[in-house]
Amino acid sequence: MRAPVLVHDALTLAERCKDAASVALIGLLLGVPMVGLTTVDQGGALQVATRWPLLGAFVLAVFVGRLVLRYSIDRVSAGKRLRERAEGAATASSAGGAGWVRQLGIAALVLALLMPIVFSDNRYVVDTATTVLIYVMLGWGLNVVVGLAGLLDLGHVAFYAVGAYAYALLSTQFGWGFWAALPVAGGIAALAGLLVGWPSLRLRGDYLAIVTLGFGEIIRVVLVNWTDFSGGPNGIASIPRPSFFGLPFRPPGDTPSFAGFFGLEFSPMHRIVFLYYVILLLCLITNLLVTRLRKLPIGRAWEAVREDEIACRALGINVTGVKLSAFVFGAMLGGVAGVFFAARQGFISPESFTFNESAIILAIVVLGGMGSQLGVVLASLVLVLLPELGRDFSEFRMLLFGAAMILIMIWRPGGILSRREPTLRVARKEGGA
Amino acid sequence: MSDLLQPILTVDRLTMRFGGLTAIDDLSLAVPARKITAVIGPNGAGKTTLFNCMTGFYKPTLGSVRLNHPQRGVLALEGLPSHAVAHRAQVVRTFQNIRLFPRMTVLENLIVAQHNPLQAASGFSLAGLLGLPAYRRAEAKALETAVGWLTRLKLIDKADVAAGDLPYGTQRRIEIARALCVDPVLLCLDEPAAGLNPRESAELNELLQSLVADDDLSILLIEHDMSVVMNVSDHICVLNYGRKIAEGTPEEIRNNPSVIQAYLGEEEDENMDASTEGAAP
Structure with a gap:
């Protein structure tokens, strides 16, 4: 366990105190300007006042906190090592683990199917769940690029934007429907992926990350500035919503509508x-x-x-082609997610496609466990729901969010589900033949 | 059967320069078909550079590398990209520092090696997505090939284990098994015996000899372990400072004064033990 700590493993009391003291010293250095000194209003003028007792309490709290934290980390990692040794003795249980993931996946699917029926009158819940699913879709798209092919893509949001704007323009300018535009916009996003990937996939690691980061920004800047094409910062409004096989979700009127056709009482929840x-x-x-x-x-x-x-390369695989196919496929999925996003919002602007989005999608893939499909679902739940649940904490909610991410990184350094399932086994062949 | 005499690979006046350093200097070499040829030489003699020039990883400064492919005629390797050397010319190499796909299972490693035929059978994934019978047959055949090599190299028990979790000697065997799955006509092994214990080296010898005798393969190997080189090689080529200093049968090489000088005359020579060991029997 290589946790970012100053000292390692089983320590004596003196060593623990020394470790805590060094951390407390850092606390003291930071604490002098942040806690020890403050400005007070004295008759209209600002004056510096000192708060040494408070600083003392702060440093003491850091010292004790560090002792406790260090101790508990050691306990956890010692327990983990014991468990790993036990698991090493019984590696044959891997098939059982796969079954567990599968069951969890089926349970998640059943929950996802039933969810809107249970919460059919709660718009907030269904809306949030839809947002989670958009991120799941984006996460799965990026998972192909980052998790499977190992290409660090920091600009995935660009393809999301391409898909969204493709649908917005096709529908508002040319009157295309949602289902017709879906594959076309996905194809346009894939084409964008091909155009970016073709020259840049020769680069490795960090360099590719920079190129994709740049591409993400280029798309956004173009959308902001090319007003004739994209509406600039005002975005594109009144994008048609998807209809139910041609039946729009509208209050019953002259034209047929979903509620009218099925003889239901109109409710805005139908569309949601x-x-x-x-x-x-x-x-x-x-x-x-x-x-x-x-x-x-x-x-x-x-x-x-x-x-x-x-x-x-030594095995005869055309690496550029393989990378390009992953990149284009991921871009297409991102584009499809973008189409849905535009159709759901009814309004899009470059604001929705900032680097922040790319970072969240990447965080979903990395936290979920690179390459794990179910991991992406769990990470999307965590990353979308945490800020939602944290609304009560107002300005502290991003702090809470950060703390939760750090906790996940400590407990599951490979992501929530980091286990990799083989794509085929020898046993299967023997059973089939 | 004229190709028994004809070399499978001909290196002609090959030169590779990196800036001011000449790693390979005007090297000519013929690799006989269906034989085991060893390239030996002190560290830094240019052996791995030779492999890199042959397999498309480096573009040589001068000279040519010609493969006399049994079915496809004469192919120029020096202009081909590395994946085409493996795919089209069927010249497959292994690496000095093992390069497996560590998180994939041993079986998956061997299936990836059959990517090109499988990818063609999967109709660029469309037939594969639909699960068409033609693709399923191709997959079953690839699995059979992989299982065949795994059984022959005594790796079948480890088939479903992640390759990176296995011991070093086993990983070396996996890399050879994986290269064999590409269906090579010329197999280039870069120090296959490095890090193997004596029993494993002896098994390697047997394997190499059976590949030539039973599977009509031609093998080119770089090796420091003289127990392997002297026992299995039909032909040895000695490099020093990028030049060929000797060539011949193991017996001729063992008694060649310039080889002895290259190995023993160096001041900081790490291969002294290996060469005396090889010369002892």
């Missing part, structure tokens, strides 16, 4: 729930595709390129 099921369907298709692709030669090549590019 419908949108939820649309994104759920898109997510399920995505999941099916990615799971199948992973078990095909191209999926295994993606992972092989992540593991060792040079070995791939």
